[in-house]
Amino acid sequence: MPASAPLPCIALIVAGGSGQRFGAERPKQYLDLLGKPILRHTLDAFLNHPRITGVQVVIDPAWRAQYDRAVAGLTLPEPVTGGATRQDSVRNGLEALAALAAPPARVLIHDAARPLTDAATIGAVIDALDETPGAVAAVPVADTLKRGAQGLVGATVDRDGLWRAQTPQGFRFADILGAHRAAAGLALTDDAAVAEQAGLPVRLIPAKEDNFKVTTPDDLTRAARVLMAELGDIRTGTGFDVHRFTEGDFVTLCGLRVPHDQGLDGHSDADVGLHALTDALLGALAAGDIGSHFPPSDPRWRGADSARFLRHAADLVAERGGIIAHADVTIICERPKVGPHRAAMAARIADILGIAENRVSVKATTTERLGFTGRGEGIAAQAVATIRLPG
Template identity: 85%
Template sequence: MTLCIALIVAGGTGQRFGAERPKQYLDLAGKPILRRTVEAFLSHPRVSSVQVVIDPARRDLYDAAVAGLGLPEPVSGGATRQDSVRNGLEALAAAQGGCYAVLIHDAARPLVDADTIAAVIAALEHAPGAIAAVPLADTLKRGADGTVAGTVDRDGLWRAQTPQGFRFADILAAHRDAAGLSLTDDAAVAERAGLAVALVPAKEENFKVTTPDDLTRAARVLTASQGAPLGDVRTGTGFDVHRFTDGDFVTLCGLRVPHTQGLEGHSDADVGLHALTDAILGALAAGDIGSHFPPSDPQWRGADSAKFLRHAADLVAARGGVIAHTDITIICERPKVGPHRAAMAARVAEILGIAPDRVSVKATTTERLGFTGRGEGIAAQAAATIRLPG
């Protein structure tokens, strides 16, 4: 079989991620996600070239992300992913009359490995289409009105990934015929056209970066796979205070804790998460929470402080590092933290994407001395240890 072309779909806005720029242009261990994805195909011996489909409004981000890779002029995407893929296929047909096969891949799957790419290409020798996929392992439940309405038989069910490979003429015709429809992926387009699509077992690591937690996970996988030594050990500290105000709960370490008063603050006034965010930023020498989320900015009024902590964790991941340990001490007379300590630690671990045994939450009083002793507010101090490539 002759060589094929990889078509990378990078026109999405990444709204679910919630970043200022589309996720494919975010940094992953020192490189933009899109660049890592493109390089995975450029370096493969069975791939002759790579064509990227983008949102032309983000051309500046695209040029910076792929600088020096020698890619052809990008193709402008459409209103939907399906439109973008069809635009890319039409551009390939116009530029060089097409090719034998095309691999269609999501830009936000940067951890695709060479074996998966090769396996999808090889499957096209026996079928007009082939997709990377993972057998479903979790039990599926059908829900109705917030309760379980039944269990779905998972036998024969797979989670589709990309690349999805096809013989070029077949998938181009299928996409042309499906124009204006709303289909979930390119395999669905092929299925509608009556094309057989082979399943190629892939790896869990070939996941799509959709949320900040996914980006943190991708950095950990990438660091582990490269065997990068994380010898640059750093520690940062943080401290935060909020006064009591009217209310019937306080937010501490991501949990709503019932209390006779609330805490006053521009966001949700979570002293625990604020102190820990500052500790992580301090370990990175990346300023403080106020420089990243100014209290003068109305968009952070009432904000969930988990967003601040995730941002700090994402900065660690972007540097190719990991969060080794965190320690938070809540300082107050009331409410009592002890009954909530385990749940607080679990919540912090969930936000950071680390194991619960790497999170410590403690509480103490000041023996009724000072403003916390007088019951005027709550304070928190935190320490964070991170490891960066060094």
């Protein structure tokens, strides 16, 4: 007999916390981790898993702009508004899933600040739901435990049978929805505790130490070390582009319209900076050049915003499981002056790529009035991009 189709399983990513213990200027899930927000690493882990049929995020709307930046380029449903506590936020997310035309049979609930969850753990939690209503990723306690009393050791706690709960925590959807509804108003520490309160069995799934929650700056440094070890294939690509001047009253450089007494001639918006950087990323991937992905003979790209080209190249890096470590663009021209716009250009590139601004450099130089740029006939740009791919 043919195997039955797998049951639908949606990952509910809880990203509504403020991260006050971290002490950053914004919630920790939106902080940069090797070139992209922590939340984006977390989402990629579930979106790329073959047994996850959908992803729903719960957020604090006060940080909507940061959320939009983190998920740029992804196809996700509208985020759900979180509640006053994590428990409230999870319940809101579950209610949103219950309102779907076809609610899922299973749900994995996961902390946005756990960006290093591996595919095997996700799969093992899902598998356990064939036999039990709930399952939680966890790590056995290895350290000796002490109960403190006024700064002194009060007693040694037997660690036999003790586990440190992580996420994802998986459940049969109807069971955990009912359990959360019944637990409204109670202060429970995690979703497994909600299930326990309802009398639901929850299986322990051995997970990895690397599946830790980023709570402090030291945790962020540790996560970066783990990712650096996994992303061992470091690649560098270069790009170069030229466009001649034509009639106009502005030029587009690195995603910005810069006033000028001429324009640039090109099939798209003739943005030499973004064209060069797109080629640099494609070169690092050994994925051809901008012309092979966006042929100038194709009328679809006439007058197109070159941000689309650069975003495409960034998406290809993400599809390979990689990150963009650094981007460096040099604009070569006599006029217009680039200096007043450099910071805004770097910010625009960072926004397109979904990376931190301190990973983008924009510079400008002249050719001392030599050559076609020196004669004021056009603008050139060269770019270098560094990416990291799984080794």
